[in-house]
Amino acid sequence: MDAPPAEPGSPPAPPAGVSRTGVGGSVPAARVPTSDGGPARPAGRPGPDPLPRRVHAGYALGSLATGAFGTVPGLLLLPYLTDTLGVAAGLAALLVLLPKAWDVLVNPVAGRISDRTRSRWGPRRPWLLGAGLALAVLFAAIFAAPFGVGPAAGAYVAVAFLATATAFAFFQVPYVAMPAELTDDAAERTRLMGWRVAVLALAILISGAVAPMVVTAGGEGVAGHRWMGVFVAVLIALGALGAFLGTRSAATGTVTATEPTLRAQLAVVAADRPFRALLLCFVVQSAGVATVLAGVSYFAAQILRDPTTGPTVLFACFVGPALLVMPLWTRLGARLGKKTALVAASLLLAAGAAALVAAPVLPAAAVYAVVALLGVGYAGQQVFALALLPDCVAASTARTGRRQAGVFTGLWTAGETFGLALGPGIYGLVLALSGYVSSATGTAAAQTSTARLGVLLGFTLIPALLIAPATLLLRPHRYLPPAGPAAPDGRAGAEVTHATGKGTTLP
Numbered sequence: 001m002d003a004p005p006a007e008p009g010s011p012p013a014p015p016a017g018v019s020r021t022g023v024g025g026s027v028p029a030a031r032v033p034t035s036d037g038g039p040a041r042p043a044g045r046p047g048p049d050p051l052p053r054r055v056h057a058g059y060a061l062g063s064l065a066t067g068a069f070g071t072v073p074g075l076l077l078l079p080y081l082t083d084t085l086g087v088a089a090g091l092a093a094l095l096v097l098l099p100k101a102w103d104v105l106v107n108p109v110a111g112r113i114s115d116r117t118r119s120r121w122g123p124r125r126p127w128l129l130g131a132g133l134a135l136a137v138l139f140a141a142i143f144a145a146p147f148g149v150g151p152a153a154g155a156y157v158a159v160a161f162l163a164t165a166t167a168f169a170f171f172q173v174p175y176v177a178m179p180a181e182l183t184d185d186a187a188e189r190t191r192l193m194g195w196r197v198a199v200l201a202l203a204i205l206i207s208g209a210v211a212p213m214v215v216t217a218g219g220e221g222v223a224g225h226r227w228m229g230v231f232v233a234v235l236i237a238l239g240a241l242g243a244f245l246g247t248r249s250a251a252t253g254t255v256t257a258t259e260p261t262l263r264a265q266l267a268v269v270a271a272d273r274p275f276r277a278l279l280l281c282f283v284v285q286s287a288g289v290a291t292v293l294a295g296v297s298y299f300a301a302q303i304l305r306d307p308t309t310g311p312t313v314l315f316a317c318f319v320g321p322a323l324l325v326m327p328l329w330t331r332l333g334a335r336l337g338k339k340t341a342l343v344a345a346s347l348l349l350a351a352g353a354a355a356l357v358a359a360p361v362l363p364a365a366a367v368y369a370v371v372a373l374l375g376v377g378y379a380g381q382q383v384f385a386l387a388l389l390p391d392c393v394a395a396s397t398a399r400t401g402r403r404q405a406g407v408f409t410g411l412w413t414a415g416e417t418f419g420l421a422l423g424p425g426i427y428g429l430v431l432a433l434s435g436y437v438s439s440a441t442g443t444a445a446a447q448t449s450t451a452r453l454g455v456l457l458g459f460t461l462i463p464a465l466l467i468a469p470a471t472l473l474l475r476p477h478r479y480l481p482p483a484g485p486a487a488p489d490g491r492a493g494a495e496v497t498h499a500t501g502k503g504t505t506l507p
Contacts, residue, residue, distance in 0.1 A: 051183055056192055058246010059182070060199040062175045064239025065132055067203025068232050069139065069168050070420055072211050073161070074293040075311075076228070078424045080143070080157075082431075082438040083445075084221055087154040089436050093428025095154055096421060099162035103417040107169045111410025114174040124174035124181070125244055131170035132240020136233040138164040143229030145222045169413065175243060177409040179390040182247075189394075190338070193387040194330045201322035201379060203239070207232055209315040212297070216308065220443070275392045275408060281473040282385045283415040285346060288466030289378065290423020292318075292353060295459035298431070301444050302455045303359050304367065317371040322379035329380040338384045338391075343471045345380025350468035352377055356460040381467075423463075430458040 073096070081092035110127075117123040142160045147153045179189050211228050218227035270276065300310025333341040352374035359367045393408045434454025439445040447455075 050185075050188055051192065052249070055182065055247060055249065056195040058248075059178065059192060059243060060195040061242030061246055062128065062132075062239050063196050063200035064203045064242065065135065065236040066172055066175065066239070067200045068207040068235045068239070069135065069164075071204045071208045071293060072139075072228075072232050073142075074290050074420055074424055075208055075296055075315075076211060076215070076225070077142075077157075077161070078294055078428055079297045079444075080225055081154060082428075082436070083443065084225060084439075085145075085149045085153045085157070086438055087151075088432075088438055089428050090432035091154065092438075093425045093432065095158045095161070096428065097425035099158060099165045099421075101418055101421055102162055103165050103169050103421075104414045106166055107173055107414030107417065108407055108410040110169045110173040111177065111407045111413075113170075114177065115407065121248075124178050125247060127170050127174040128240055128244040128247075131167050131174075132244070133237060135164060135167040135171050136237040136240065138167050139236055140229040140233035143225040145226065149222070165417070169410075169417070171240065172413045172417075173410045176386075176389070176413055177393075178247065184394065187334075189390045190330065190333060190383075190387045193383050193390075194326055197379065197383040197386065198323060198326050200382065201319050201326070203235070205315060205319035205323075207235060208293070208296075208319065209312045212311045272392065272396055274395070277473050277475075278385065278388050278392060279412055279415050281470045282412070283419040284470035284473070285381060285385075285467050286416050286419030287422040287426065288350075288353075288463040288470075289381075290420040291427050291463045291466065292374070292423075292459060294424040294427040295455065298427075298444075298455045299359075299459045302447055302452045303459075304364060306364075307444065313368060314371055317368045318375040318378065321372050321375040322382075325376050325379055326383065329383055332380075333384055333387070338388050339474055341380060342384035342388065343474065345377050345384060346467055346471050347377075349374055349377030349381055350464040353460050353467065354464035357456065359456065359460070426462065427458045430454045430462065 077096055078092055081087040081095060082089050087095065114123055114127055117126060119126050138160065142157060142164055144160075145153055145156075147156050179192050182192065183189060211232060214228040214231045215224035218224035296314050297307070297311050300314055301307035304310045304314075306313075329341065329345065332344075336344070352370055355370050355373075356367065359370075362370075389409070389412055396408065431451070431454055434451045435448055436451045436454060437445040437447060
């Protein structure tokens with residue numbers, strides 16, 4: 001039940017864990033910092049029970065859907081348009097960008113709708129099922145090619161991609177909102193994100209490495225892409241069903257007070273400085289990662305001269321290390337704090353991308369080793385950004401007393417989706433500027449040295465210049481849980497959890 005509103009002019013109610021004593025002041029209750037960045041809990045109160053492994057695993061299965069949809073269009077849609085449907089590179093970049101840019105508008109709406117959903121399954125899980133299955137069907141439709149090749153085929157892809165992006169918004173936003181409601185423990189949320197990113201890495205490996213193989217096995221061209229669309233649709237459906245069924249025994253969240261309008265909710269989120277800093281950093285870095293993904297097929301064909309097996313090997317080298325180093329990143333985050341670990345992982349990712357500028361003169365084994373280094377950085381960048389998000393949501397909920405996780409995650413997923421769409425758009429623009437020649441045969445045309453240089457720079461230097469400087473946006477990142485009433489000396493008796501992840505109490 002929501003607490004009654006305070007009378008005008010009355011002092012604010014103390015946050016959890018702050019007790020008022022005496023007449024003229026307050027004394028903060030003793031606090032016990034959590035292990036890695038969450039609000040400290042009162043001394044003597046046991047921490048929340050850890051989530052069962054089945055909930056960790058069930059929630060993580062949803063990343064089969066998010067990973068597949070986030071990977072395959074970024075990897076294959078641009079070359080599908082340019083090298084199979086014969087769409088010019090500049091127009092293809094626009095067709096890839098605009099449908100996902102639509103999510104910038106629809107994701108906050110999806111978040112507000114899920115916040116206000118009432119059902120026996122809770123506010124989020126109905127969307128995992130309904131929108132997840134719709135996403136699977138619509139994804140297969142993107143590559144159905146009912147109009148063959150040419151301009152009409154390109155227009156069909158744009159419309160189908162727009163519908164698929166809308167379904168994805170209504171799946172992803174509730175899915176990303178769930179961790180803040182599954183547990184109040186920041187350390188437990190980090191473990192939950194570790195499971196999720198591990199499955200995400202597996203989904204990227206399966207969809208990114210196997211999808212090109214399905215295209216080849218299906219006969220290349222339009223026919224091969226149709227089979228690939230069905231394969232990825234099955235993967236998405238398995239992820240949606242797994243997340244829906246796997247979280248059935250977990251806390252579902254309760255419908256509490258929210259701001260009365262979407263505009264008011266967006267204003268609250270926009271005023272949250274930690275969230276703004278984290279979101280902007282993640283959007284820019286997502287664009288950098290997506291630029292790498294968009295260039296895999298081009299890089300394999302034009303730089304490594306291995307269009308058949310090159311994309312699969314590159315993906316295996318990029319994603320495989322993530323499955324191995326995730327426990328190491330989790331320990332490093334507990335030691336250094338999530339923000340510091342995020343910066344370290346991002347710089348490692350950017351350094352690896354920049355080093356690949358030398359790929360034309362390196363042996364293939366060395367190139368694959370550097371790509372593996374990118375994968376190590378990518379794993380950490382994903383897990384810590386995703387672990388910091390529910391901490392922001394929880395801090396806002398504690399500060400305002402209103403549940404607006406859906407709006408926070410709606411803006412987050414809108415930004416992420418826009419970044420993932422912007423990456424192929426950037427790469428397509430680089431190809432157009434460098435004179436890349438499109439083809440309607442299913443096989444890439446012969447390219448000039450200038451076009452091959454564009455392929456190289458779009459895969460290496462441009463992502464590095466997006467990912468590394470974005471870490472500067474995290475400098476003002478702080479968590480400020482609700483301030484307690486003024487202490488006798490006039491200072492706020494608030495606990496401040498800094499971005500280093502160490503909880504302290506200010507007297």
